[in-house]
Amino acid sequence: MTRRDLIRAVQDIIREQLPELSQHDIATVIDATFDQIAAAMREGGRYAHPGFGTFSVRRLQPRLGFNPRTGERIQVRASTSVRFSASHSLVEHLGIARDTATDAPALDIDPAD
Numbered sequence: 641m642t643r644r645d646l647i648r649a650v651q652d653i654i655r656e657q658l659p660e661l662s663q664h665d666i667a668t669v670i671d672a673t674f675d676q677i678a679a680a681m682r683e684g685g686r687y688a689h690p691g692f693g694t695f696s697v698r699r700l701q702p703r704l705g706f707n708p709r710t711g712e713r714i715q716v717r718a719s720t721s722v723r724f725s726a727s728h729s730l731v732e733h734l735g736i737a738r739d740t741a742t743d744a745p746a747l748d749i750d751p752a753d
Contacts, residue, residue, distance in 0.1 A: 646670060681722070693726040 641649075647667050654661065677695065680687040686696040698721050705716040726734075 643667075643670075689727075691727055691729050693724055693730055696723050696725070697721075698723045 647663050647670060650666050650670065651661070651663055654666075677687045681695055681697055686694060688694040700719045700721075702718045703716050704713060706713050
């Protein structure tokens with residue numbers, strides 16, 4: 641789904657309740673929403689949306705690794721990334737069974753379905 645697809649989908653959903661909102665208005669609201677999520681993550685390191693999931697900032701310390709081609713030991717720099725953890729209800733809604741031992745998806749879903 642692209643940004644434009646999201647805007648159109650939201651407009652289709654709220655068309656009856658708020659017919660006066662244009663695609664531009666909806667885009668402004670969606671952009672502001674994502675800006676606020678990013679700000680929350682920048683300030684507190686996480687954003688949780690009940691029923692959907694949690695976005696969190698993950699900081700990895702520098703560590704010793706190896707070059708897989710040569711086997712040579714290398715120093716891996718510290719890094720920061722964003723992690724998303726789906727809520728239980730989202731996982732159920734998607735029909736993805738979880739492997740309780742590893743908390744990893746037990747089966748893959750094909751996005752083409």
